[in-house]
Amino acid sequence: MHSDLGKKSVIQNVLSHTGVEDRFDNLLISLERAQSMAGKAKPGEVDFAESEQADARRQLLSIEKVAIKNQTLQNLSDASLKSVVLHDFHNFLFTAIRKKATSLKKVCSQNLGFSTDLKFLLEILNLDSSSLRQVEEQIIAHPWLSYELMKVxxxxQFRKKDALGNSIQVESIRTALSYLGLENLKRVVPYMILKRSLPQTTDPFPEIKEHLFSFGVSTAVSASLIAPLKQLSAENAYTLGAIHAIGRCILIKLYFRLFDLTRGEFMEQAAKKKRVDVHHILRDMQPSANYLIALQQEFADGIAADLLSHLSPRKLELSQDMRSLADAKPSAMGRVLEWAREYAKVRMLLQHRCINRKMVKIHLLSIGFPADAIDILNHTAVAAPPYASTSRKN
Known part of the structure; x- marks a missing residue:
């Protein structure tokens, strides 16, 4: 995948980077959107990238960025009434989301389904002197986690057998932990935290959960393989890769949770002002893929850094690493995460045939991806759970 990386021009690098990011952002929402952008048009259809639809989407995205920056409606003087209403609605919605996201302890308990007390468990797991008993004490404080570990x-495929060849049913969390082992738990726990954080209801985009989970796990595994090449901890990189994706989970959950509430408030205001036209637009309004993309682009890394300040053990400094990436001044571990998630993006796009290998090569060159990591990652099932019997594939 890297034999001719050095032969591409700067212009090609820029165009490839833009194409990859745009396609991946749409793949997270829906495979159909990403395939359309990749030019997989049906017979008789115009290629999406050259169509008026693509131009309209780019124009809409620029409007959304204006909304994020809280510009006035004067910037939308040439937009349709529907676009104005959409802008005003999402401007208000994004403000509500940002306000909610500042109280991450409440977000964790009310939206993600776990407590920030998980930090104590992660701290125990990263102590050289930790014991199974100490880990057990922390895990039983989180019933959902005990349940997930027992399921695993x-x-x-993991059940042990007795002398007669019958499968043994594990019934105690201590036995389950001894089966998994402390080293495996360093990855299993972040994996379970990510799984717990996934949005459940995302209509009309039901694929978000699956794609977001695959992205988070692929980033975590990729980071854990790149980190040792840079003399950094594989376990710390895995934790950072898994939990960083929860920034997107938080924003997506809050978007869908607050969408109907905000729309109800806007419809009530429209009714009071006797704006039937606006009321009809709001009534028919659906969650916007483009606004959802813009929301993640603008805030996901910052939210992830804030979350890690609550969850990450102080000795790991993962919050600082995430913040360094959010501020575009990546630390050594921040750069590992950047490489890992870009590899996860192109791997997912390649899997779904939304990108070609030539574009992958150019994109990896554009981000300075370490060539010695490529062969390792290409021969690894990066989306596999950490308790799989093997992480290698032929």
């Missing part, structure tokens, strides 16, 4: 050790 009782999967058919």
């Amino acid at each position: 050790v009782n999967l058919p």
Whole structure:
């Protein structure tokens, strides 16, 4: 994948980077959107990249960025009434989301389904002197996590057998933890935290959960393989890669949770002002893929850095690493995360045939991807769970 990386021009690098980012952002929302951008048009259809639809989407995205920056409606003087209403609505919605996201302890308990007390468990797991008993004490404080771990050790492929060849049902969390082992738990726990954080209801975009989970796990595995090449901890990189994706989970959950509430408030205001036209637009309004993309682009890394300040053990400094990337001044571990998630993006796009290998090569060159990591990653099932029997594939 890297034999001719050095032969591409700067212009090609820029165009490839833009194309990859745009396609991946749409793949997270829906495979159909990403495939359309990749030019997989049906017979008789115009290629999406050259169509008026693509131009309209780019124009809309620029409007959304204006909304994020809280510009006035004067910038939308040439937009349709529908676009103005959409802008005004999302400007208000984004403000509400940002306000909610500042209280991450509440977000964790009310939206993600876990407590920031998980930090104590992560701290124990990263102590050289930690014992199984100490880990057990922390895990049983989180019933959902105990339940998930019990499910894993009782999967058919992991069950141990007695002398007669019968599968043994694990019934205690201590036995489950001994089966998994402390080293494996350093990855299993972040994996479970990410899984717990995924949005459940995202209509009309039901694929978000699956794609977001695959992205988070692929980033974590990729980071854990790149980090040792830079003399950094594989386990710390895995934790950072998994939890960083929760920034997107938070924003997506808040978007869908607050969408109907905000729309109800706007419809009530429109009714009071006797704006039937605006009321009809709001009534028919659906969650916007483009606004959802813009929301993640603008805030996901910052939210992830804030979250890690609550969850990450102080000795790991993962919050600082995430913040360095959000501020475009990546630390050594921040750069590993950047490489890992860009590799995860092109791997997912390649898997779904939304990109070609030539474009992958150019994109990896554009981000200074370490060539010695490529062969390792290409021969690894990066989306595999950390408790899989093997992480290698032929």
